[in-house]
Amino acid sequence: MRDFNGKIFTFYSFKGGVGRTMSLANVAFLASMAGKRVLMMDWDLEAPGLEYYFRGVTERTVDGILKDAPGILNLLDEWDSGISSLETEDELEEFTSRHASADNFGRFVRSVIDERVFPELLPSGGCLDIISAGSKFIGEAGKPYEEVLSNFSWHNFFNNNLGGYLLDSLREWARKDYDIILIDSRTGLADVAGICTLAMPDVVVLCFVLNQQNIDGIGQVASAITSQTHERVKVRVVPMRVDRRDSAEGSDAQARAISVLSRVGGIPSHLVQEDLLTLHIAAEDNLPFYETLAPFFAVDLTLDPLTLSYVRLAKELIGPEVGIPEISLDTLKVIKNRIVPKNATIQYVIDLQSAEPLRAHSEINRLLNVAAETAGDGQIEVEYLAALCDTVLHVASISDGEASDLSMLNKTMDILRYLSSKDSHVWHGPYIDFIRSALEIVWIFDNEEEELKIRSELARLLENDESAGVKLLQVDNLQEIARIYRSRSNFSLLHPLIERIGGLIKDLATRRDFSEVHARALLIAVSKYSLFRGEVYLSVDQFNGAKQVFLEGLANIENIPGRNPGDEIDRLKFRLLVSLAKLPSLSIDESSKYCVQAAYVQTHEFQYSAADLFSIILRPAVNGTYVLEFARAVFSDVSKRRKLISYFTRREELLFPLVDLISRALRSLRKSESTDASIAHILSTLFELVSAINRSRTRLSPEIIDGITARVDKIITDTGLTDEKSRRLVGMLENIRILSKVRR
Template sequence: MMYVVTFFSYKGGVGRTLALVNIAAMLAKSGRKVLAVDFDLEAPSLPSFEIFQGAHNASGLVDYVTSYRETGIAPRCEDFIVRSEVEGNPIWVMPAGRHSDGDYTEALNNIDWNELYEKQDGYLLFEDMKQQWAEYGGHGFDYVLIDSRTGHTDVGGICTRHLPDAVSVMFLPNDSNITGLVPIVENIRVENSMRSKQIHLHVTPSNVPDLDDEKGILAKLLDDASRKLRRGRGFPTTIHHYQSLDVLAKDTFSITRPNSKLSRELEELRMQIIGQNFADREGAVYTLRAVPEELDRARKRRDADRRERLHEQTRNILFLHSHDGEIGFLAAQAFEALGDQAEELEALSIAIEHGYDTDRARLIRGVKSLASSEDETASLEDLREVLKSETATPFELIPAIQVLKDFSSEWLENVKTALDRPNEQYNTLLSLVWHLMSWREATPLCAERLLRLAEFEGLPANERRRVLNHAVLCLIAAGEFHKAVQAIENSIQSDPGGNEVDELFNRAMAKWAVDLEPPIEMLTMFVEHSEMQSSKSNVNARQCLALAHMALGNPEAALEQIALAEEVLSPGEIAFSCWTYLNTPSEEMSEQLQEMRSMIEEGDVITPPFFTAAPKHLH
């Protein structure tokens, strides 16, 4: 679908043609079919740029109109279009004509534009020309960029109101430029009020001095321009003056110096332009990604009309790209920001149907539809599909499990499904297990899966030690104390140089739970080894030391470690608790530390809750 953009300025010297040529080159380089049209008939300059030099002596727009006036028949556009190249990519130009030829001026002066429109069906002539552009070479052009002449002219209305889908107005922010633009911009708005398809306005300050505005002169001029041109949202892009002689050489900066500041600013303008061409996939993606930020700005201005326009454009983009999964997903995010859950769910379905980020899309659809759908089964099935997926990451798996736990009595079966993933995904499995270690009822499944994972030959040695350590924690939490001792022995055999402190403590806890008597020798060794390591600064290490001292009959040392544990405990932290052998939120950890303190102060028999919690819970 062809998109026509006119580049207009009230005065020259603002870099209008430079912007057009560079944006045309960028579009051509990205694979679009681009036609540049030189409608600056009094001072044509497109052929002066290197990429269009092949059109220097070619017939063009003036010849096209002259032929029509002489014959009454619209000529073939292809006879007035010259093919060129930019870095091996084709690009086309329709020049003004042979402007260095004396006959050119005479031919131009002979064209009465008012008479052409009023008596010679000029409107139909340009409609036919536009249709020929759309059909050129069988496919037509993706973009037609028109370089319009400056000021108030007869040709101006053709370029700014008749032909374009968008007008890029460029101006140096001074009083004469701003004042001159006001009626032209207003005429475009009047035209918009009479047509269903709106001409989009891009108003861009350009050739702006890149200097320190310590006196606020530039800021005042831009505010004045924003007010007079009715740009409530200001100017998204500014093109600054670029001090380089290459500008005089008509260099195509976007190609030869793509990382220059000028090229980056022109790229911003290019994205602003294609972002309003909803049929352009790149532009559609750009626009959808901007919706949440645009909506936030509209909310701050209490601009309800802007919200409606954002809503409408999101629907339009999704309609034009209804078979594009990524756009479906981005549209869903836009609809979420707009508060339209029904449209969000439909857009997510498009993403899923076309295979884009299906795990995340299913997760969001499943969670959102639970709140709005009467069919809870379908919503939960989305979440179960996430757990079955081998491509799902902890970012999708963990939330899916959390929701299933709240809504499904069979959530442990779903956990088993999530854990039944390839051994090669050991990092994902470990992340999943660490989260599941918040719920005692899930620990037997975690322990069983980790013990199988430890036998995987492709597991690096350091990861095997970590897997076995997690397995031990899960076995103790599940009340499988004998198996925990065996797993520790296996871990020591596989990696004798591992973390002896952790193994000492866990082995002591498992043995204590079996014998119901503290293993004094093991706990003494644990305390001695811990005091030689600096890792005891976190809350878990302090709590472990406190419990060891409690078991060894050292109440003062135990109370000291409890106090230190409370000092290092951070609000919102999830820490592993040796009191319950579960991951524990900071609030619960604080309560457990207080429980341990009370037990010491009251002289109670020390019995950690994990001794009896697992059998009671599981049986």
């Protein structure tokens, strides 16, 4: 039996993101390398993840399950639910002796070092163990971790179920079996933080960055510890990510920390000053995006500032025997090969969503290539690939329609297609979900051929499912395929597809297994079907029949509940209005009216039909009132006009109609002597258009630039614009002309 001499350290931070968990992990590793028996406990129950820092040295068969191993919450739940069901003193005595025992606590311990591969990382007598936060599902009922945590009553645990006895027993067991026990605490002032800082430790290591919020928060916690434990618990203060210590700003921050921690926290000022000087952790700009330990990514352990900071901290907390670890180059090579992300961690993948675009693309493509390899070996996890899929979709959705983003989508679908072919039970659903999500953003790429390919794939996947929801999804997808056929005037494929869609809708109308959501989806499908029936009429020049069907579709839309701006219903309404506006049988006023109505609908599809609408509204015989109202609808919406300008500068032949619309609208305003906000919106559009042309001048032909600048000059002259923005506009035009001549 070991002596009762283990020491418990709690690492605490008032705010997250300061580097607390990384510091604990490094101190734990350095202590074990010095021959200490070390136990880590992950008490950060709301945001666990301590085990991630040891992926490079954990046994591969354990690595994937450590984060799901039974741990603290399992222990608490077993005790809480078990003790509340006891009826007699004998049962209570038997229960407490069994559950508050070394054997029971030992069930939750896992080693984080793969001693077969890394024997040199476990010096004689040393060990590095962990009790994780808890498993995904807890208790005999298998309740989700999050549900158990949210429903756990700390008040009931302590006041009714002898929770203090369990924690005292856990504390005594840990101190008997280990030299060093390191607790990763919850942030803030929650109950768990109180347990970790008051009930369990011998020493609390307060981790913080030198800003006002962190300093004030740490001061409150230090005050609670010093006043309630009466010096039983020692407090050490560790400033994190310290940079520019000798600057005026750094000096002021340290002075503020000394003042708050001594005045509010009750720590003698000379001790605070000593800790600030000796325990600070240096800032490091080149931290990897993945969780690991400082010695594993340092170029030279003897010179690496971060490794030396952790060694200094560990030496001060643990003892002088802690030093710079001696790790062979071969071992470091193996560790680095393991920890440099291949399939990476889920958090690493998610973080790529906010990374610099070039780096995000490079890393995502690398991870997709690795995922393709590991998929073939059957070694890819559903949760990991789901995170990678989400990141691909996010990065693609904020792109400018680059081919590289489309390539990422296709790579991801290739992986999912392969996995689905190998195990459809697991991967069929995620594959369909990804395709549906991809179709929500594929319009960015303005590539009908690609969209048709994806939709054809989806149609194949949905073919044999007879459930009402999937049949409705199939109808919607086939109707979008019909839209592409229509835009290509491919009536030989459109007509039989319309008949097939009609048959599916007729069958769905007789179903009895419909929910309200299904019924709404069917109404949308019927309205969309009107759009394609009208196209069939148009293909044989039956214009009145087409008009009637289009109007029926609009009428059906008004009966659909739960509408939101920019949603699928608005997109459908827009398409019907555009189809009506383009009917050759309508009067000029009637087609102009539908143009204006279409322009007021919120949908990203406007830019793709803008050329058709412009050609209708800019006919010489169109009343200026319609032109002005159309311009108001287009230019008053900042998002719509900017997307339009971005799209038109990539389709230079469309720039002239846009300038003509601005010109006609301004003339109409001048005739009407209107002073409303429309003129400001229209002039802003003109300014943004010229700015976009200036940015795109290397892509635009000199003829286009000459033509556009000449027309804008004429607008300024004809309308007599003299404000500051107009003067800047003239200067910008001159600059464009000069640079265009230089190009030639």
